[in-house]
Amino acid sequence: MNIGAGGMLVTSDQMLVFGSEVNLRFRLPDMTSDTEVSAYVRWNKENAFGLQFGRLRARDVWGLDKFFEKIKKTVALY
Secondary structure (H helix, E strand, O other): OEEOOOEEEEEOOOOOOOOOEEEEEEOOOOOOOOEEEEEEEEEEEOOEEEEEEOOOOHHHHHHHHHHHHHHHHHHHOO
């Protein structure tokens, strides 16, 4: 559903238990390799849960920053 510097909101038919650790892998638009990071369930409700990222590598933080810059430019056009 969304992603931020500290984590993401995920929708799913499966519910994860609060405090569970999961391993994530996703590709950011300006990156040539996948971001791999552990994350922890910080809240859950029907069909959604919030994940807090563990430690991101510097290049992954850079990739997130580039992604957010592009979103800001797109939103500013409207």
